[in-house]
Amino acid sequence: GDNDSGTTATAEIYNPVTNTWTLTPNVHRARFFSIGDGAFTLADGTVLIATSDNLGDGVATSEVYDPISNSWSTPVAMNSFHCSAATTRLRDGRPLVISGNTCTSPTGNLTAEYYGATPLDTTPPTITAAAKKADNTAYVTGTWTNQTVTVHFTCEDSQSGMATCPADAVYSADGTYTASGTAADNAGNSASASFGPVKIDNTGATITLHLVSHTGGGLAGGTASAYYSGSWHAIAGATDTNGILAAPGVPKGSGLSIAVVYNGTRQQFNMSQLTAGNFTFQTVGVTAQLQDHTTAALDTGSASYYAGSWRIIGNTTSGQAPLVEMLPGSYSFAMVYNGTRQQLDGQNIAANPTVTFQTKLVTVALQDHLGMPLDTGSASYYAGSWRTIGTTTGGQIQVEMLPGSYSFAMVYLGTRQQLDGQNIGVNSTVTFKTGQVHSSSGTATSYYAGSWRPFTQDMELLAGTLTFGFSGGHSNVSQVITGGVLNTIY
Numbered sequence: 001g002d003n004d005s006g007t008t009a010t011a012e013i014y015n016p017v018t019n020t021w022t023l024t025p026n027v028h029r030a031r032f033f034s035i036g037d038g039a040f041t042l043a044d045g046t047v048l049i050a051t052s053d054n055l056g057d058g059v060a061t062s063e064v065y066d067p068i069s070n071s072w073s074t075p076v077a078m079n080s081f082h083c084s085a086a087t088t089r090l091r092d093g094r095p096l097v098i099s100g101n102t103c104t105s106p107t108g109n110l111t112a113e114y115y116g117a118t119p120l121d122t123t124p125p126t127i128t129a130a131a132k133k134a135d136n137t138a139y140v141t142g143t144w145t146n147q148t149v150t151v152h153f154t155c156e157d158s159q160s161g162m163a164t165c166p167a168d169a170v171y172s173a174d175g176t177y178t179a180s181g182t183a184a185d186n187a188g189n190s191a192s193a194s195f196g197p198v199k200i201d202n203t204g205a206t207i208t209l210h211l212v213s214h215t216g217g218g219l220a221g222g223t224a225s226a227y228y229s230g231s232w233h234a235i236a237g238a239t240d241t242n243g244i245l246a247a248p249g250v251p252k253g254s255g256l257s258i259a260v261v262y263n264g265t266r267q268q269f270n271m272s273q274l275t276a277g278n279f280t281f282q283t284v285g286v287t288a289q290l291q292d293h294t295t296a297a298l299d300t301g302s303a304s305y306y307a308g309s310w311r312i313i314g315n316t317t318s319g320q321a322p323l324v325e326m327l328p329g330s331y332s333f334a335m336v337y338n339g340t341r342q343q344l345d346g347q348n349i350a351a352n353p354t355v356t357f358q359t360k361l362v363t364v365a366l367q368d369h370l371g372m373p374l375d376t377g378s379a380s381y382y383a384g385s386w387r388t389i390g391t392t393t394g395g396q397i398q399v400e401m402l403p404g405s406y407s408f409a410m411v412y413l414g415t416r417q418q419l420d421g422q423n424i425g426v427n428s429t430v431t432f433k434t435g436q437v438h439s440s441s442g443t444a445t446s447y448y449a450g451s452w453r454p455f456t457q458d459m460e461l462l463a464g465t466l467t468f469g470f471s472g473g474h475s476n477v478s479q480v481i482t483g484g485v486l487n488t489i490y
Contacts, residue, residue, distance in 0.1 A: 011065065011072075027063050027072050040087070040095040048095055050078060050087075079113050121187035125157035127165070129179060129195035135230075144199045146229065146251040148172040151179035151195045160186035171198050207250045207279060209235075211243040211260055213325050214285035214353075218243025219262060222281070226250045227257040260327065264307030267327040283325040284349045290316045290335055292400050293361040298337065301357065306332040333357075335402060339383030342402040359400040360428045366392045366410055368460045369436045369484050374412065377432070382407040408432075414449030415462035417483070433483035434460035441490050443470040 009026040027049065040048040042064070050062040063072050088096050096113075131139040133147040148170065155165035166181025178196030211222040222239040225232045228251050235247040250256065259268040260281045267281055290301035297319025304312050305326070314322040328350035334343045335357040347355050366377035373395020380388050381399070383406060390397045403425035409418045410432040422430050436458055437444075444455045446469040455468065463483035469476050470490060481487050 024070060025072060028074055029061055121159040123159060124189040124191040125155055125162060125183045125185045127153055127155045127183040127191045127193040129153050129193045131195055142197055144201050146202050149198050153181045155183040157185040171200055174200050174202055201251050206246055206248040209245040209247060210280040211239045211262060212282050214283055219325060222260050222262040224260045228255060262327055263325060264311050265327040265329060267329060283327055284353045285323050286326050286349050286353045287323055288313055288321040288333055288355045289319050290337060291319060291358045293359055301335050301337040304334050337402050339387050340402040340404060342404060359402050360424050361398055362401050362424050363396050363398050363429045364389055364408060365396040365431045366412060367395060367433045369434055378411040380409050410462060412462050414453050415464060417462040417464055434462050435481045435483045435485055435487045437461055437481060437487050437489060440488050443472050443474060444468050444489060445471050
């Protein structure tokens, strides 16, 4: 360094922790203005001193300080004298000394040199390509879209660094494209990448829809819609008598789906299920049938199915409702017979186009308190309204009813009993039992059941709360009668 009276060959190390300076061994040659204009920290932790002079003579030497061995060494001499030169580092970190003067010549020094071997880079850079659509979602190669697609190249080189990387490729016009690009590093190595095909369809194609019956004939009245660009779009019109509907301007994107609705039923195909430009939907001929408990056909049953709302098929004739054309899927069907109703859910009509309902033979029995049959009982059940079954003969009467839970009622000698929640699918026999009524005083003369009726000793009456009248001035008595037992009153 400089001590105002000359150059010195000393060097010191500053410790910021202890705030102290420590002398190192002397450099091999005294230098002027060494700090700042020619001092470099090298990658291995050593310090390079280059340039400066020793009182007028340009210095063409350099020295390296090793902090581990606390020593100075002299590497190869510099190629030219440099005094008060500019210094910097190259991209790879090597020191560069630029120009300056020779200290003894006013014309200066126009040379520049760097320290260290030129690093060798023979590895090509990496280049990858990816694409996004205008909605910022990823674009998958080979799929159709009606959005602008931007292909972006990413380039990296960990050695000499990147020199060039391809610009983004942007596609918005209809067509099929492949984006290609080449990247180069600063050592002259290169690598290429491509992305495609990119398929753009802004105008869409005309799609012809065919709706045919289970026998292949055209069906009129089917409506259609297409899913693209994130929402469903109605296709104008309906299928004609030949079952044909043309749908212009439908983009062929990978997210395309087509749905057809007929008789309320709906079927949907996605792009992988569709034949380009010609999409055929075929209905299933569905038969709803009604059978009794022996599988014999039953007429006058009313069939329906649910597709957005309940839709009537019609009444059974020879056990079958009119055939109905429905698009494949799973639906709920219902049958009403004699007021009773059964619903079958999740019927996959593609797997089985016949939906069968079968009634239960329900036996309504009337027995006395000992279990013996009683005739002339009048039976009924509730299905929307009370429906008469008939009068017991041999202690019973039978009726065909669709499975479910119902209320039943029996009227006998004016008394009435009702049994609710009778699940005839589990137990198809509904039994009513009377209770025997005995007047301990022998003075009972009447009971009230809609009107006053004559009482006879030990008569059978249906269970319930009844009011009894007596002779001899005794007050009327209200009493609960229990079926299947002997009931004693006053």
